Amino acid sequence: MTETGTSPSAHAPVPESPLSNGDCNPLRTLCADLHARITAFLQEDVPTERLRDVQAQCRRSLAIISEALERYPLETLSLSYNGGKDCLVLLILYLSLLPTHPSLPPALPSILIPPPHPFPSVDAFIATSCARYHLSLSQYTSPSMKSAFADYLSGTGRSIRAIMVGTRRTDPHGADLAAFEPTDHGWPAFMRVHPVLEWRYAEVWAFLRHLGVEYCGLYDEGYTSLGGTNDTRPNPRLRVVEDGGVRYRPAYELEADEEERLGREW
Numbered sequence: 001m002t003e004t005g006t007s008p009s010a011h012a013p014v015p016e017s018p019l020s021n022g023d024c025n026p027l028r029t030l031c032a033d034l035h036a037r038i039t040a041f042l043q044e045d046v047p048t049e050r051l052r053d054v055q056a057q058c059r060r061s062l063a064i065i066s067e068a069l070e071r072y073p074l075e076t077l078s079l080s081y082n083g084g085k086d087c088l089v090l091l092i093l094y095l096s097l098l099p100t101h102p103s104l105p106p107a108l109p110s111i112l113i114p115p116p117h118p119f120p121s122v123d124a125f126i127a128t129s130c131a132r133y134h135l136s137l138s139q140y141t142s143p144s145m146k147s148a149f150a151d152y153l154s155g156t157g158r159s160i161r162a163i164m165v166g167t168r169r170t171d172p173h174g175a176d177l178a179a180f181e182p183t184d185h186g187w188p189a190f191m192r193v194h195p196v197l198e199w200r201y202a203e204v205w206a207f208l209r210h211l212g213v214e215y216c217g218l219y220d221e222g223y224t225s226l227g228g229t230n231d232t233r234p235n236p237r238l239r240v241v242e243d244g245g246v247r248y249r250p251a252y253e254l255e256a257d258e259e260e261r262l263g264r265e266w
Helices: 026-043 049-071 085-096 120-133 145-154 201-210 217-221
Strands: 077-080 108-112 135-139 162-164 180-182 191-193 239-242 245-248
Touching (some): 026 049, 049 201, 085 120, 085 201, 108 120, 108 145, 120 135
Parallel strands (some): 077 108, 077 162, 108 135
Antiparallel strands (some): 180 191
């Protein structure tokens, strides 16, 4: 694996917080820190309409995650995590709701179904972010997504009843989804929870950058949607020709949702 690149001006590591109430669970400490940061952001008099929209999106997402936590015991909830920008927003908001949860484990269940040809830098970011955010990641490389979920739910995820997914409305197959959507007939049975379904592309980046959340370095190289090395390229809308060479502007400079996947072949 190679190390991911980072832009210090764009994002920074999540800071540490002191332990409270004698609880020595590092995950609880992290959740308390993120809860404080999200609460402060929601109370902030932000300077732009976009950030006000992000605040509204956060409130909607937090309500969906809160409902999931009311419907399902924490040990039956999992997170689909691939290191991408959307599930990173979901993860931060999810963790921010857990600091006072009575049965917080050392690490939270999560699942990764990687593409056939993953980027080494994405693999590296997944590894470092799983350690930072205390995720217990189960990885499945089955021939299909359906069989991967079947393997997960019959193996390490056998207690899981609902999986939170970072799908957005503009993603493939996202147009008709609801916040809570059971799997289709013939699929392994679980509830799909979509807390960030209504977020726009630019809002995702406004959240990550305003809160200083570290993200995968490929996004700074013009990649706007991450798949595998065989089907993902920098977004052509971010291409800049200058001084006889070519470079790509960072992903957060793209605005239009419909242009997000122009670097993907599917």
